[in-house]
Amino acid sequence: MLTDKEVCYLKYKLGREPSAVELEIIGAQWSEHCSYKSSKKYIRLLPTIGPRVVTGLANDVGILDVGDGYVVTVHIESHNHPSAVEPYGGAATGVGGIIRDIISMGSRPIAILDSLRFAPIVVEEKTKVKSKWLFKNVVRGIAEYGNCIGIPTVGGEVEFDPCFEDYCLVDVASIGVAQSEQVIANKVDNDDLIILAGGPTGRDGIHGASFASAILEGENRSAVQIPDPFLEKLLVDATVEATERGCIKAIKDLGGGGLSCCLSEASDNLKKGFDVELTKVYLKHNDMSPAEIMISESQERMLYITDNSKVQTIRSIFDKYDITHATIGKVIDSQNVVIRFQGKVVTALPSHLFAHAPLLDRETEKPEYLSKLKKFFDIRQDNNINEILFQLLSNPSIANKKWVYQQYDHEVGLRTILKPGCGDACVLRIGNGKFISVKLDGNSKHCYLDPYQGTLGILSEACRNVISTGAQPIGIIDHLQFGSPDDPSIFWTFVQAINAVADFCKYMDIPVVGGKVSFYNETAKGAIKPSPVIGSLGLIEKQSSIVDLSLKANDFIFIIGSTSDEMGGSEYYESYHHISGGNVPKLDLTVDKLNSKAVLQLISKNLVNCVHDCSKGGLAVAVCEMAIAGNVGLDMNLNLIPNSCSRLDNLLFSESQSRYIIGTKQPSTVQKILSEFKELRFAQIGRAGESNQRVKFMGKNKGLVVDIPIKKLSESSKALERMMDN
Amino acid sequence: MQSSMFDRRAPKIGIIVFPGSNCDRDVHYVLNNILKVQADLIWHKKNNIAHYDAIIIPGGFTYGDRLRAGLIAAHSPIIGEIKKMAKEGVPILGICNGFQILVESCLLPGALIRNTSLNFVCRWTTVQVHNNKTPFTIGFSKYQKVSIPIAHGEGRYLVDTTVLGYLKKNNQIVLRYVNDDPNGSMNLVAAVCNEEGNVMGMMPHPERASENILCPTKSNNSAILIFHSLVSYLLNEQ
Numbered sequence: 004m005l006t007d008k009e010v011c012y013l014k015y016k017l018g019r020e021p022s023a024v025e026l027e028i029i030g031a032q033w034s035e036h037c038s039y040k041s042s043k044k045y046i047r048l049l050p051t052i053g054p055r056v057v058t059g060l061a062n063d064v065g066i067l068d069v070g071d072g073y074v075v076t077v078h079i080e081s082h083n084h085p086s087a088v089e090p091y092g093g094a095a096t097g098v099g100g101i102i103r104d105i106i107s108m109g110s111r112p113i114a115i116l117d118s119l120r121f122a123p124i125v126v127e128e129k130t131k132v133k134s135k136w137l138f139k140n141v142v143r144g145i146a147e148y149g150n151c152i153g154i155p156t157v158g159g160e161v162e163f164d165p166c167f168e169d170y171c172l173v174d175v176a177s178i179g180v181a182q183s184e185q186v187i188a189n190k191v192d193n194d195d196l197i198i199l200a201g202g203p204t205g206r207d208g209i210h211g212a213s214f215a216s217a218i219l220e221g222e223n224r225s226a227v228q229i230p231d232p233f234l235e236k237l238l239v240d241a242t243v244e245a246t247e248r249g250c251i252k253a254i255k256d257l258g259g260g261g262l263s264c265c266l267s268e269a270s271d272n273l274k275k276g277f278d279v280e281l282t283k284v285y286l287k288h289n290d291m292s293p294a295e296i297m298i299s300e301s302q303e304r305m306l307y308i309t310d311n312s313k314v315q316t317i318r319s320i321f322d323k324y325d326i327t328h329a330t331i332g333k334v335i336d337s338q339n340v341v342i343r344f345q346g347k348v349v350t351a352l353p354s355h356l357f358a359h360a361p362l363l364d365r366e367t368e369k370p371e372y373l374s375k376l377k378k379f380f381d382i383r384q385d386n387n388i389n390e391i392l393f394q395l396l397s398n399p400s401i402a403n404k405k406w407v408y409q410q411y412d413h414e415v416g417l418r419t420i421l422k423p424g425c426g427d428a429c430v431l432r433i434g435n436g437k438f439i440s441v442k443l444d445g446n447s448k449h450c451y452l453d454p455y456q457g458t459l460g461i462l463s464e465a466c467r468n469v470i471s472t473g474a475q476p477i478g479i480i481d482h483l484q485f486g487s488p489d490d491p492s493i494f495w496t497f498v499q500a501i502n503a504v505a506d507f508c509k510y511m512d513i514p515v516v517g518g519k520v521s522f523y524n525e526t527a528k529g530a531i532k533p534s535p536v537i538g539s540l541g542l543i544e545k546q547s548s549i550v551d552l553s554l555k556a557n558d559f560i561f562i563i564g565s566t567s568d569e570m571g572g573s574e575y576y577e578s579y580h581h582i583s584g585g586n587v588p589k590l591d592l593t594v595d596k597l598n599s600k601a602v603l604q605l606i607s608k609n610l611v612n613c614v615h616d617c618s619k620g621g622l623a624v625a626v627c628e629m630a631i632a633g634n635v636g637l638d639m640n641l642n643l644i645p646n647s648c649s650r651l652d653n654l655l656f657s658e659s660q661s662r663y664i665i666g667t668k669q670p671s672t673v674q675k676i677l678s679e680f681k682e683l684r685f686a687q688i689g690r691a692g693e694s695n696q697r698v699k700f701m702g703k704n705k706g707l708v709v710d711i712p713i714k715k716l717s718e719s720s721k722a723l724e725r726m727m728d729n
Numbered sequence: 730m731q732s733s734m735f736d737r738r739a740p741k742i743g744i745i746v747f748p749g750s751n752c753d754r755d756v757h758y759v760l761n762n763i764l765k766v767q768a769d770l771i772w773h774k775k776n777n778i779a780h781y782d783a784i785i786i787p788g789g790f791t792y793g794d795r796l797r798a799g800l801i802a803a804h805s806p807i808i809g810e811i812k813k814m815a816k817e818g819v820p821i822l823g824i825c826n827g828f829q830i831l832v833e834s835c836l837l838p839g840a841l842i843r844n845t846s847l848n849f850v851c852r853w854t855t856v857q858v859h860n861n862k863t864p865f866t867i868g869f870s871k872y873q874k875v876s877i878p879i880a881h882g883e884g885r886y887l888v889d890t891t892v893l894g895y896l897k898k899n900n901q902i903v904l905r906y907v908n909d910d911p912n913g914s915m916n917l918v919a920a921v922c923n924e925e926g927n928v929m930g931m932m933p934h935p936e937r938a939s940e941n942i943l944c945p946t947k948s949n950n951s952a953i954l955i956f957h958s959l960v961s962y963l964l965n966e967q
Contacts, residue, residue, distance in 0.1 A: 146849050150880075151790040153751025233749055233793025323772070324748060410849045412880040414937050415788075417755045422945065432942070546942065553946070728846075 004030040004210075012361050017352075024342075025350045027294035028263040029357065031210070035522055037260040038360035041488040042520040045498060048505045053514035055477055057186065064108050064179075065516025066186060067478050069542055071435035074186060076110040076179035078517045079443075079480045079538055080258075083524055085228070086144075086173040090137045094144030094173050095230035096302050101177040102154065103256030103305060106239055109187040109246040110179030113418055114431055115149050115411075117159040118443040118482075118536045120172035124163065124399065125726055134163075137171045139727065144230070145175070146410040151232035152239060156411035157419055157441070158429035162400050164447050164577075166532040172524065174482050174536045176443060180433050185246055189253045191273050191308050193336045198314075200321050200328035201238050201304035202231060204262070205287030209299055217523050234303040237324040242305065250317040253308040263297040265306050266340050270354035273308075276339045277354075279332030280346070293344040308334065363488075370492035376452060377584040380576075384650055388623070388700070388708050391579055391656065393715075395620045396627060397722035398578050403631075406724045425632070426551045427471035427616050430543065438543040440474035443536055446619075448572035449658075451532035453587040454496040457572065458503035458535050460588055463595050463660050465539035466511070467616040470599050471663065473548035473606045474541025478516040479508055481537055486530025488522045496533040497522075504535070510592045516540075548606055552615040553632035558666030560637065560689040561673060564598050566622060566646040566659045574620050575656035588659045594682075595661040601680050602663050608676070610669050617662035623655035623709070625664055626689075627698060631717045636696025639689035641708060651702065666691060740963035742768040743781035745811070745827075747802045752788035752824065752936060759936045759956060766960050773807045782963050783820040783864075784811055786827030788880070788934060798841065798883045799829030808834045820864040820959060821928045825881055828920075828930030837921055837930050838896065839888035845913030849882035853945055854911055856904040856919045856933060863903055863926045868958035869951075875904075876948030877933040879911055884932040886914035886921070896921060903929055931955075 005013070005026060013021050013029060021029065035041060057066035057074055064078040082097030098115060105112040119141060122134040138161075149156040154177070207229050245251050255269045262284070270277050281296050291299070309317050314330070321328040335341070341351045385391060395401055408423035420438060421430035428442035444465040450457030466476045481504050486493045497520075508515050524531045543549055554560070570576050571585030605611050613633070617625040622644070630637050641654065648654040667673045670687055677685045698716060700709035742760055746753045753770055760768035768785075771778060778784070792801035802808070808830070815821050815836055823831040831837045844850055855876055858869040869875070888896065893915060896902055904920035912932070920931035938944055938952035 150849060150882075151749070151751075151793060153789060231793070233790065233795070236749055236751065236790070236793075323774075409852050412849070412851045414851065414878055414880060414934070414943075415751055415755065417758060417937060417940075417943060420942060425945065551946075 005033060009033060009361060016356050022350060024294045025352065028297045028350070031260040031263050031298040032267055032357060033360035034260070037264045039520060040360040040363050041365050041522065042497070043362055045501045046518070048501065049515040050505065050508050051514055051516070056514045056516060064104050065478060065480065066108060067516060067540070068183070069433060069435065069437060069439070072183050073433060073435045074110070074181055074183050075433065075439055075540070076105055076108045076181065077176065077478060077480055077540055078104045079174060079176040079482045080519055081172060081174045081482055081484060081521045083172050083484070083521060086141055087170045090140035090171065091144040092228065092230055094141040095148040095232065096228045097173055097175045098145055098148040099230055099232070099235050099302050100258045101175045102152065102235060102239065103258070105177045105179035106242045107254050107256045108179065108181065109185045109251070110181035111243050112154045112177050112179045112239065113416055114178040114441065115154055115156040116176045116441060116443050116538065117145050117156065118174040118445055119159065119161045120167050120445070120447065120534060121163055122165055122168040133169060141171060141173055142407050142410055148230055148232040150412040152236040153415050155413045155415050155419055157413045157431065158423055159443050160445065161404060161407060162445060162447060164532065166447065168528055169526050170524065170531065172484055172531070172534055174443065176480060176538050178439065178441060187246065187251055187254050189273060191253050191275055191334050192310065193334055195252060195308050195310045195334040196314055196330050197277060197279065197332040197334065198307045198309065198317065198328055199284060199304060199331045200307060200326050202234055202301055203285040203287045203327065204296055204299045204304070205301045206291065206295060206299065207301055209295060228300050228302045231303050237326055238303055238305055241320050241324045241326055245317050245320050248316055250309050250313040251307055252310060255306045257304040257306060259300065261298050261300045267354050267357035269306065270340050271358035274338070276335040276337035276341065277332055278335045278341045280343045282345055283329045283331040285327050285329055293342065293349045297342065365488055365494045366491040367495040367498050368491035369495055378586065380582055380585060382580060385652060388652070388655065389711060391575065391652065392623055392627065392709060393719045394579055395574055395624050395656070396716060396719040398574055399723050399726065401574060401620045401624060402723045403720045404723065406727045421472055421549060421551060427468040430472050430549050438549060440469040440472045440541040440543060441538065442468040443538045444468065445534055445536040446572070447532040447534045448577050449587050450500065450535060452571045452584065454499035454533045455503045456587045456589050458500040459507055459590040460660050461535060461537045462504065462507040463590050464616065464618050465537040466599065467663065469539045469541030470602055471550065471552065471614040471616050473550045474543045475603065476513050476539050476541045478540040479513050479537060480517040481515060481535060482519045482521065484521045484524050484531065484534040484536065486523065486525045493530055500533055500535045507592070511596060547609055550606055550611060550614050552613055552629055554629040554635050554637060554666050554691045555612045555633055556635045556691060556693050558612050558668065558691040559670040559687060560639065560691065561665050561667065561685060561687050562644060562662060563601055563665065563677070563683065563685045564662030565684040566644060566648055566654055566657050566662065568648050568653045569657050569659050570653055573656060573658045575652070590660045597680060597683055598661045598663060601677055601683055602665065605665065605673060605676060610673055611665045611667050613666040615664050617664060618658060621656040621658050622662070627716050629664060629666065630698050630713055631720055634694050634713060636692035636698055636713055637689055638692065638699045638701065640701045642703065643686045643688045645684040645686050651708065739767060740782040740960060742766060742783045742785060743771045743778055744768055744785045744787055745773060745807060746770050747773045747791040747805065749791045749793055750787055750789035752934065755936045756785055756787045759939045763939055763953070764956055764960060773805055776806065776810065778807070778810050779814065783959055784814060786823040786830050788825030788827060791826055791830065799826055799833040802830045803833035812836065815928050818925065818927050820962065822865055822959065823930040824934060825932055828932055829883065831928065831930040836928050837923055838892050839886055839921065841883050842885045842887055843883050844885050850911055851878070851880040853878045853948060854909045854933070855907045857907045859905055860900045860903045863922050863929055864962035865929050865955050865958050866903055867962055868954035874907055875951050876944060877935060877938045877952045879933045881932055884912040884914065886918040888915060899924060904931060
């Protein structure tokens with residue numbers, strides 16, 4: 004599936020005609036999915052270094068030093084095409100892939116997060132069977148795989164938008180932890196042995212990488228891999244044991260592009276050649292051709308490099324777990340990957356050439372639709388705020404996600420301190436007495452209207468979420484998902500998004516420690532909206548700094564940040580008024596940094612009982628979520644909220660960035676500390692009541708704009724469970 | 730350990746590890762680091778386990794729950810050893826998948842089938858102690874309510890009504906869910922024991938509720954009494 008240009012380049016570099024096998028394996032390796040040939044130039048713009056970063060993007064997985072001899076590893080991947088065709092298997096194998104990335108560093112996986120996007124499951128009170136089926140089975144696939152391997156799935160997010168019709172985005176991230184000295188050095192010597200262990204190699208998932216590098220046209224089921232979480236669990240245990248016993252000199256997982264991609268990248272990274280005999284590989288079908296063996300994407304396979312002194316130990320570990328393994332080759336003193344079949348050389352390629360596709364210079368052009376979007380809408384001022392509030396709380400993108408996270412074992416491992424639904428991010432304890440806080444966020448609606456500002460907003464939201472739990476952000480992961488890069492107007496949106504990641508992370512001084520780019524997210528119905536997903540990883544030094552989002556009885560409520568008429572892409576515009584357009588919330592980096600600093604300072608002085616970030620659904624939804632979580636009523640005076648809004652509905656439902664709501668029992672101290680921050684916009688806006696009371700918003704002339712019992716709000720937020728259970 | 734004070738041998742607890750067990754290290758951590766008793770992880774291929782004073786079969790997905798949860802593990806050789814120990818009165822505790830293994834190996838009556846919701850369910854619930862005379866519950870007061878999390882897809886306890894009547898009469902229903910029906914279990918059964926009381930299976934996870942830091946607001950770590958009960962039973966028994 005190489006282009007004519009690529010074939011010419013290959014011939015020129017080799018100085019000969021490539022063989023048929025070579026064309027197949029290079030076709031897999033040079034696919035967009037494996038080679039990043041469109042995006043690599045832009046990925047280089049991202050800041051990847053920092054005092055805590057042990058490895059940057061050069062490796063599969065980012066490693067962050069969290070002190071006391073401990074490191075945290077993190078990575079993100081998507082499995083969109085396979086999940087759209089076979090949601091259960093696609094999502095499950097997505098989890099498997101990310102877990103193998105984490106064990107590839109010598110770290111033990113301690114958490115999984117997932118970020119999911121689907122078309123709406125109910126439209127005008129009618130159930131959309133296909134999107135419901137996709138959603139249900141993606142969640143089941145993640146649950147059954149993660150639960151079985153005993154790694155808790157602790158967080159994520161779900162968004163529904165019509166642009167995902169007949170499609171879905173399934174992003175999975177994983178976090179690992181290790182002692183620094185256990186991180187695998189990835190240094191090998193001549194004559195070291197190459198071992199392939201795990202499942203047998205079969206015809207499943209052939210051309211998976213190429214499948215993911217084209218528009219989804221037909222349902223190519225053979226390109227979807229088959230999940231085996233039980234085998235993966237054994238591989239995790241065996242790899243951790245082999246790491247602890249110092250048997251592994253280098254390691255790499257087999258994912259997209261199979262053995263072909265794994266060998267070429269490993270050889271290139273290690274700066275050593277490999278000599279591999281394919282007849283040694285355990286096969287599912289005896290009649291597989293060398294090319295099929297090389298590009299099969301059968302799951303649950305890992306490549307290990309060890310030396311003669313340790314080979315017996317590592318074999319005995321695989322035997323203990325009944326994992327099939329075979330020594331398939333050795334490290335040689337060259338820069339070539341030599342592949343043999345029955346002793347005969349089928350290909351000998353320089354690994355640098357093999358691993359690096361010629362990069363593309365893609366054209367960019369501002370999409371036409373952007374100039375056609377309406378900026379202003381003459382919407383009737385709807386005075387039935389109660390009605391809007393109910394509708395937003397029951398909007399599946401906002402509603403309680405219990406139906407999802409209760410299917411995930413989120414507690415195995417005894418690390419989950421702040422559990423799903425309890426805080427803005429999940430907090431996990433790590434071995435050194437400290438805690439990490441993690442969250443994934445995305446917002447396709449904002450990104451469609453303004454890819455740059457939309458992406459900045461997601462970065463800010465992901466960071467606000469971990470800050471709200473008391474953590475200092477220490478690393479960002481990004482997953483950038485778009486339609487076909489062949490379309491200059493789509494490629495333009497990608498460039499906008501990656502520029503936003505670079506600008507935000509440079510300004511905030513947070514390194515990008517992992518990421519992925521996924522193109523060709525298109526069906527016959529068209530491309531998806533630009534859908535970057537951002538993961539934020541934060542560090543909490545002490546237990547007393549962990550904060551949840553539930554309002555406590557009699558808390559004084561403050562807001563930090565100002566609200567403006569920024570209604571573009573808001574859930575209020577999109578799902579209540581069914582309009583797409585308007586001004587997307589604009590992120591002011593200075594203000595964002597200042598507000599976050601203020602919140603972290605209050606938390607470090609133990610002055611706050613709860614913190615919640617304002618995002619989807621705006622201020623009104625955020626305070627209701629806090630009240631529901633704490634099961635307490637509240638009185639909020641809308642006249643006190645810092646804002647520049649022209650109307651009441653905008654004030655309540657605008658999704659302006661950089662806003663936090665906090666609850667405290669020490670309002671005067673909080674007031675005093677916040678006043679010391681020059682330029683900080685904040686106000687004391689209300690007070691929580693006792694349990695089981697009402698939520699009241701007071702407007703002009705002391706009129707009650709909202710007056711609803713907590714119970715009714717809470718019922719409304721359970722909409723997703725109701726939709727899925729019937 | 731207080732045991733040295735009374736000049737008693739410190740009890741040793743064995744935790745059986747099958748391929749696919751995944752709560753083994755959690756139970757090991759709680760026993761060794763929180764209760765400070767000696768507990769060892771025992772790989773299922775080991776055949777000499779008779780010197781352990783108690784056995785715990787932890788949760789997980791042994792053999793990937795293939796065919797049926799707990800079925801393959803129930804037919805592995807080490808279960809033969811455990812059956813012998815059970816007959817001799819050694820306390821045997823099965824948690825979650827461990828409970829499923831105990832019913833599949835007929836060490837406990839009944840069956841555990843798919844939750845009525847057909848979904849895996851992971852959340853906190855409350856159970857009530859109905860029998861505080863077993864080695865695993867002597868530390869509780871009768872009818873004490875305990876916060877504890879569950880995490881299972883096949884936790885619906887089922888038994889024929891004659892046996893259920895017998896279980897009730899014989900006080901073999903040890904824990905029951907209170908004000909909550911997470912899986913459709915008959916009689917809201919969360920834990921049952923054998924006639925002698927030395928073998929117990931429970932669906933909830935006491936190891937996940939043994940430290941206050943892991944408990945949600947408004948609940949506490951009283952479930953650790955499952956392990957404390959076992960340890961004090963072992964100390965007093967000698």
